[in-house]
Amino acid sequence: MIRRVASSFEEWRDAARGLIARRVAPEFVEWLSKPEDGDLFSAIPDEEAGTTPARDANRGRTPDGVRPLSGGEGAPAMAGGGEPPATLRLPRQLMELLDSAACFSAPDRWAFLYKVVWRWQLGEHDVISPADPDGARLHGMVKAVHREEHDMHAYVRFRERKEEDGAPRFVAWFEPTHEVLPQVARHFARRMGNVTWMIATPDKAVLWDGERLHEAPSLMRSAADIDDAGEALWLTYYRSIFNPARLNADLLRSHIPSRFWKNLPEGAIVPVMVSAAANGERRTGQTGTVGRRGGATTIPIAAERAQPKREHPTTLDQCRRCDLWENATQAVPGVGPKRARIMLVGEQPGDQEDLQGLPFVGPAGAVLEKAMAQAGMERDSIYLTNAVKHFKWELRGKRRLHKTPAQKEITACHLWLEEELERVRPDVVVALGSTALKSVLQDGAVTMKSVMGAPVQHDGRWVVTVYHPSYVLRAPDEATRQQAYEVIVEGLRQALRLSNG
Numbered sequence: 295m296i297r298r299v300a301s302s303f304e305e306w307r308d309a310a311r312g313l314i315a316r317r318v319a320p321e322f323v324e325w326l327s328k329p330e331d332g333d334l335f336s337a338i339p340d341e342e343a344g345t346t347p348a349r350d351a352n353r354g355r356t357p358d359g360v361r362p363l364s365g366g367e368g369a370p371a372m373a374g375g376g377e378p379p380a381t382l383r384l385p386r387q388l389m390e391l392l393d394s395a396a397c398f399s400a401p402d403r404w405a406f407l408y409k410v411v412w413r414w415q416l417g418e419h420d421v422i423s424p425a426d427p428d429g430a431r432l433h434g435m436v437k438a439v440h441r442e443e444h445d446m447h448a449y450v451r452f453r454e455r456k457e458e459d460g461a462p463r464f465v466a467w468f469e470p471t472h473e474v475l476p477q478v479a480r481h482f483a484r485r486m487g488n489v490t491w492m493i494a495t496p497d498k499a500v501l502w503d504g505e506r507l508h509e510a511p512s513l514m515r516s517a518a519d520i521d522d523a524g525e526a527l528w529l530t531y532y533r534s535i536f537n538p539a540r541l542n543a544d545l546l547r548s549h550i551p552s553r554f555w556k557n558l559p560e561g562a563i564v565p566v567m568v569s570a571a572a573n574g575e576r577r578t579g580q581t582g583t584v585g586r587r588g589g590a591t592t593i594p595i596a597a598e599r600a601q602p603k604r605e606h607p608t609t610l611d612q613c614r615r616c617d618l619w620e621n622a623t624q625a626v627p628g629v630g631p632k633r634a635r636i637m638l639v640g641e642q643p644g645d646q647e648d649l650q651g652l653p654f655v656g657p658a659g660a661v662l663e664k665a666m667a668q669a670g671m672e673r674d675s676i677y678l679t680n681a682v683k684h685f686k687w688e689l690r691g692k693r694r695l696h697k698t699p700a701q702k703e704i705t706a707c708h709l710w711l712e713e714e715l716e717r718v719r720p721d722v723v724v725a726l727g728s729t730a731l732k733s734v735l736q737d738g739a740v741t742m743k744s745v746m747g748a749p750v751q752h753d754g755r756w757v758v759t760v761y762h763p764s765y766v767l768r769a770p771d772e773a774t775r776q777q778a779y780e781v782i783v784e785g786l787r788q789a790l791r792l793s794n795g
């Protein structure tokens with residue numbers, strides 16, 4: 295058995311080259327990992343401009359105090375069939391895979407990498423295919439290492455210290471699963487200019503003195519060893535950028551794996567903020583009041599769905615003519631061409647419309663769209679709006695269920711419909727349901743029955759009345775559903791005829 299010691303990719307590569315030259319099969323090699331030694335903060339040679347690749351720190355270093363243990367150097371060479379070439383020639387792609395996989399923490403990693411190389415030398419080029427068991431392991435290792443690098447870029451938190459004692463100004467603690475500290479150090483060296491910093495991990499530390507990277511054994515055992523100065527500042531910063539309205543706790547958790555949380559300064563406050571947001575604070579971003587109303591009024595919607603489409607509040611958003619704004623995400627204005635011959639008026643935004651800031655984008659909208667298509671109405675040529683612009687709802691279980699607006703709310707919101715009618719100047723208005731009809735005719739007592747099927751003139755334009763599309767969805771049986779749907783389609787056809795006449 296031949297023993298080889300490697301503590302870095304470069305050492306392993308040199309050893310592997312020698313073994314291949316002698317055609318030593320993997321089963322005759324025992325690989326040992328050299329425990330980290332060296333002086334405190336041994337300088338790492340420069341490589342890239344302005345930065346020093348810490349991973350290559352061990353390149354060319356003699357493994358001080360640790361000599362390769364030579365068990366039968368004249369050991370048996372070949373195992374298995376075939377005679378591999380004595381010169382190690384690997385394609386770049388394989389070298390890169392090996393280089394990355396070498397950072398994977400596994401006791402047998404050097405032996406495994408040598409097996410890969412050996413198989414490659416034997417002509418088994420499938421060894422780098424993910425379909426090959428060894429290839430699959432190799433790719434899995436590389437993937438895990440890249441993920442760890444990414445996580446470390448994202449979750450290393452530098453804490454500021456006093457620099458007076460010659461210590462680095464910023465210090466971070468991290469517990470990487472794989473040996474990615476050198477690459478990560480290069481990443482930060484490129485980004486942090488000449489301020490001094492140190493990243494400590496349980497077994498190694500890397501120091502940037504403003505010009506060069508140095509590697510050292512870690513003198514720290516946990517994040518608690520780092521001076522806490524600057525922590526309060528960081529927490530204040532984090533709190534201030536934390537927007538509950540945008541919080542998606544699941545996403546946050548999936549992005550910040552829990553193993554990192556204990557070492558993140560904000561880890562202590564994130565769970566508090568998440569639960570506060572889940573209890574309504576996400577809404578305070580829009581309305582200010584829902585979050586303060588406890589108990590059953592908690593809004594159970596995922597926050598990422600609560601993103602208003604509009605970046606800036608409109609005058610309509612600022613409407614306080616009735617109380618409905620308090621519990622709505624946003625006001626939902628009408629949409630459509632500047633001038634449209636036909637305006638369809640619904641009741642009020644539903645759950646989907648409230649979240650998206652657009653009318654008729656939910657299930658009722660789907661029914662309406664189908665009916666419009668069947669009537670030969672092009673949606674793009676129609677102005678679509680609602681009598682009431684804020685979503686009125688009540689909580690049932692985890693759902694926000696539509697609640698019919700009261701007459702005082704219809705009256706308060708009429709101003710906005712009036713403004714749209716004046717601006718768009720349609721020839722025909724289709725009132726979808728009772729609330730719309732009351733608003734359009736400005737008559738709180740009017741009934742659907744009295745006007746349905748017979749267009750009426752109002753304020754110099756035609757008003758056609760049909761069922762609201764959600765009535766089709768709620769109809770108790772198929773016959774009623776079909777009948778209600780036909781009424782809508784026929785009403786829309788009628789509106790088209792009137793607009794052309």
Ligand code: URA
Nearest residue numbers: 640641642644653654
């Ligand atoms: N119902 C309406 O009346 N309007 C909408 O925008 C959606 C559902």
